Amino acid sequence: MSPEKKIAQLEQKVKILERMMEDQTRSTFLAHTQLDHSNNTLEQFAYVASHHLQEPLRMVSSYLQLIEKRCPDKLDNESKEFIGFALEGSQRMKQLILNLLEYVDISTHPKEQAVINSETALKLALSKLESAIAQTKAQVTYDALPTVIANESQLQCLFQNLIGNAIKYKDKNTTPKVHISAQKTSSAWDFSVQDNGIGISKEYFDKIFLIFQRLHGNNEYPGTGIGLSICQKIIQHHGGKIWVESEPGKGSNFQFTLLGS
Numbered sequence: 001m002s003p004e005k006k007i008a009q010l011e012q013k014v015k016i017l018e019r020m021m022e023d024q025t026r027s028t029f030l031a032h033t034q035l036d037h038s039n040n041t042l043e044q045f046a047y048v049a050s051h052h053l054q055e056p057l058r059m060v061s062s063y064l065q066l067i068e069k070r071c072p073d074k075l076d077n078e079s080k081e082f083i084g085f086a087l088e089g090s091q092r093m094k095q096l097i098l099n100l101l102e103y104v105d106i107s108t109h110p111k112e113q114a115v116i117n118s119e120t121a122l123k124l125a126l127s128k129l130e131s132a133i134a135q136t137k138a139q140v141t142y143d144a145l146p147t148v149i150a151n152e153s154q155l156q157c158l159f160q161n162l163i164g165n166a167i168k169y170k171d172k173n174t175t176p177k178v179h180i181s182a183q184k185t186s187s188a189w190d191f192s193v194q195d196n197g198i199g200i201s202k203e204y205f206d207k208i209f210l211i212f213q214r215l216h217g218n219n220e221y222p223g224t225g226i227g228l229s230i231c232q233k234i235i236q237h238h239g240g241k242i243w244v245e246s247e248p249g250k251g252s253n254f255q256f257t258l259l260g261s
């Protein structure tokens, strides 16, 4: 075959490959757009559904409370116990709905980010955790924290979830100790929330960040399994990452990155 013919054949092949790549890029883009769209639709649905569930739930618990209050003499001990369980269940459901609304709200109503002092967000979180800290006699300490680019109320929520967990998942016989610190890396700040609690096995490091995934029953440690997925979503919206290092019985170190100012 003459060199000219060979070049023409090669050019033909290159054109075919280019066209195939274009097609591939177009269908990947389309698939991404469709996925984004169905994610948004799902989140809108979850938001509206959770919102609408609040009213009937309020009705159920108010009528149960009314029965308890108005008919104390007509109820035997067993019935009172059953009403107690039903009220407990509706209280748990209320918490679940509130957490779910909080989770979906992060994507459906994006919050403005600005240069803020992360220590202020930490102090606000600690004030919300005052009674849990007092009840468990937890010792919470922290280093001086930097200014970062973030949404203050979301950073407060993040600290509140991580420190709340650090206090909740405590070893039965030890006083919880939590230390918060931050280290500068070349491109960002690495935050750490270190506790001396029950710890987590390596095989669960990813699973615990998924929504509704819990490693304990509600009787052992109460919770909804949404807190860490809220933390992950907040950090994703800030362009950072969040992960945990831990060993059972040796405490956990939850870490996340944020851009500095």
Ligand code: ADP
Pocket (backbone or CB within 6 Å): 161, 165, 166, 167, 169, 195, 197, 198, 199, 200, 208, 209, 213, 214, 215, 216, 222, 223, 224, 225, 226, 227, 228, 229, 252
């Ligand atoms: P919740 O605390 O409501 O169960 P989270 O999403 O905050 O939900 O946490 C998911 C799971 O991760 C918890 O059920 C618990 O098993 C584990 N976990 C979270 N934080 C800690 C911690 N500091 N120490 C040990 N286990 C933890």
